[in-house]
Amino acid sequence: MAEVKSPVNLLFLRDDDLRQGIELLFFAYRDFTAKADETLLQYGFGRAHHRVIYFVGRNPGMTVSELLDILKITKQSLSRVLGQLVRQGFIVQRPGSTDRRQRLLSLTDRGAELERKLTEEQRALVAKAYRSAGAEAVEGFRKVLLGLINETDRERFTPRTQR
Amino acid sequence: MAEVKSPVNLLFLRDDDLRQGIELLFFAYRDFTAKADETLLQYGFGRAHHRVIYFVGRNPGMTVSELLDILKITKQSLSRVLGQLVRQGFIVQRPGSTDRRQRLLSLTDRGAELERKLTEEQRALVAKAYRSAGAEAVEGFRKVLLGLINETDRERFTPRTQR
DNA sequence: ATTTTATGTCAGCACTGTTGACTTATTTTT
DNA sequence: AAAAATAAGTCAACAGTGCTGACATAAAAT
Numbered sequence: 001m002a003e004v005k006s007p008v009n010l011l012f013l014r015d016d017d018l019r020q021g022i023e024l025l026f027f028a029y030r031d032f033t034a035k036a037d038e039t040l041l042q043y044g045f046g047r048a049h050h051r052v053i054y055f056v057g058r059n060p061g062m063t064v065s066e067l068l069d070i071l072k073i074t075k076q077s078l079s080r081v082l083g084q085l086v087r088q089g090f091i092v093q094r095p096g097s098t099d100r101r102q103r104l105l106s107l108t109d110r111g112a113e114l115e116r117k118l119t120e121e122q123r124a125l126v127a128k129a130y131r132s133a134g135a136e137a138v139e140g141f142r143k144v145l146l147g148l149i150n151e152t153d154r155e156r157f158t159p160r161t162q163r
Numbered sequence: 164m165a166e167v168k169s170p171v172n173l174l175f176l177r178d179d180d181l182r183q184g185i186e187l188l189f190f191a192y193r194d195f196t197a198k199a200d201e202t203l204l205q206y207g208f209g210r211a212h213h214r215v216i217y218f219v220g221r222n223p224g225m226t227v228s229e230l231l232d233i234l235k236i237t238k239q240s241l242s243r244v245l246g247q248l249v250r251q252g253f254i255v256q257r258p259g260s261t262d263r264r265q266r267l268l269s270l271t272d273r274g275a276e277l278e279r280k281l282t283e284e285q286r287a288l289v290a291k292a293y294r295s296a297g298a299e300a301v302e303g304f305r306k307v308l309l310g311l312i313n314e315t316d317r318e319r320f321t322p323r324t325q326r
Numbered sequence: 327a328t329t330t331t332a333t334g335t336c337a338g339c340a341c342t343g344t345t346g347a348c349t350t351a352t353t354t355t356t
Numbered sequence: 357a358a359a360a361a362t363a364a365g366t367c368a369a370c371a372g373t374g375c376t377g378a379c380a381t382a383a384a385a386t
Contacts, residue, residue: 013293018319021304026214027319028311029192030235046341051189058182064364069326074195079344089312090212095376101352118372123181129310130184131174133303138174140296140303141184145293148191156190158182209372227333240374242334262381265334330385336378342372354361 035121043114048073048081050118053107056091059113060106063096067105070153090114172189175184205279211236211244213281216270219254220278223269226259230268233316 043049044131055070056062060160064082068075082105085115090111096102107115148155199213206212219225229243236318240285243270248254253274257266270278293301309317 013290015286016255018289018293019282020196021286021289021301022217022282023221024305024312024320025192025195025289026306027316031313031316032188032311044340048342054185057364058186065362073342074202074344075364076366080342096363099352099353099363103336103364116203119182119185121212122185123178125311126181126184126188127176129307130176130181131308133306136299137196137306139301140300141307141324142187143296144292145191147295148195148288149187151192153190154174157187207371211373228331236373237375238333239376241333243373245332259332262332262384266333266382328386333383335380338376339373340375341372341373343373345369347367348365349366352362352364354357354359355381356357 032122034126036118039118039121045084046147048077049078049085052081052085053077053090053111053115055121057107057112057119061104063078063102063104065102085111193290195285198288204250204282208247209244209296211240212248215241215244215248216253216274216278217282218277220270220282225266226265228265244293248274279289 033047036141037047040046042051049120052067059066060075064078067082073079086093086163089108090140091105092108093103093105096104111160133141142157149157196210200210203209203213214234215230218230220256222229223259227238230245231241234241245254252271254268255271256266256268259267296304305320309320312320
């Protein structure tokens with residue numbers, strides 16, 4: 001099925017093209033989260049816990065505010081899951097060195113282990129999709145998703161400029 | 164767009180590449196749903212209502228079972244939102260002609276109007292992302308997302324073979 | 327006539343989001 | 357030094373959306 005004729009010709013976007021994109025996002029996200037959700041159940045956790053564990057693992061020593069900015073939820077919502085994770089020994093908090101009001105977050109060994117387990121499943125799925133689609137497609141995937149993300153958060157993905 | 168040339172065909176996928184993909188999906192989906200969620204609030208509805216309205220609009224006359232298959236939720240969960248939408252006149256049910264146990268679903272005018280309003284926001288966002296990324300990128304986006312979707316649902320996206 | 331299927335309903339529970347009100351440390355500003 | 361702002365947390369109540377389990381009804385299939 002000759003792909004050279006690229007179905008979407010820049011300026012001519014039919015309703016069906018856009019709806020297909022919408023549906024792809026729905027189905028892909030649904031399946032992307034399905035497996036980790038199962039694993040989380042075994043720990044009595046939900047998707048919110050995964051997000052916290054993921055981003056803390058990714059940014060050790062981050063503050064609660066930074067985490068709130070990423071998740072875009074209220075501190076009361078975060079407090080619930082974060083509290084559980086701290087009490088159950090998946091995350092530790094230590095006061096900031098310059099600003100002692102801050103509670104810098106990082107994973108414990110146990111937290112890191114769970115993070116690995118959860119993310120492993122998603123990494124494998126993404127790896128499979130990347131491989132079957134090819135390097136060029138991955139580049140396109142990145143470009144389009146980036147375009148869906150609000151300008152502020154988009155810069156999280158800019159190459160090497162430290163934030 | 165010669166796909167054979169993919170620079171590294173057996174992609175060398177570093178942990179960071181995969182994590183970037185994971186994060187792109189998270190942020191993109193978060194922002195992709197944000198606007199419609201706001202609109203839904205004005206109607207006292209949630210994201211689940213949107214999904215129902217969307218898929219019923221897309222497949223007029225579909226059965227409840229088909230809808231359940233797509234959403235992958237229980238009938239009790241669906242029942243709640245579907246019931247609300249029916250009682251409030253966004254969706255109508257009529258018995259199937261060959262199998263009168265079925266309740267075929269379709270949008271009322273009011274439902275179609277809401278569907279348009281909601282999906283319009285997402286269509287606009289996808290259109291923007293598509294345009295800024297370019298036709299080739301869109302093709303890649305499709306390929307990768309398709310690879311994330313389970314095999315069974317993947318065929319919803321195969322070109323013209325009716326299912 | 328019996329069983330299966332399509333659909334719905336009631337009840338209760340869990341997770342995750344919200345708002346609002348208030349507290350405690352600490353830092354910043356005046 | 358006093359006042360104000362900030363980082364973080366807490367309690368309470370509520371809403372939306374999943375889930376399981378149990379049961380009901382009508383129609384179709386066997």
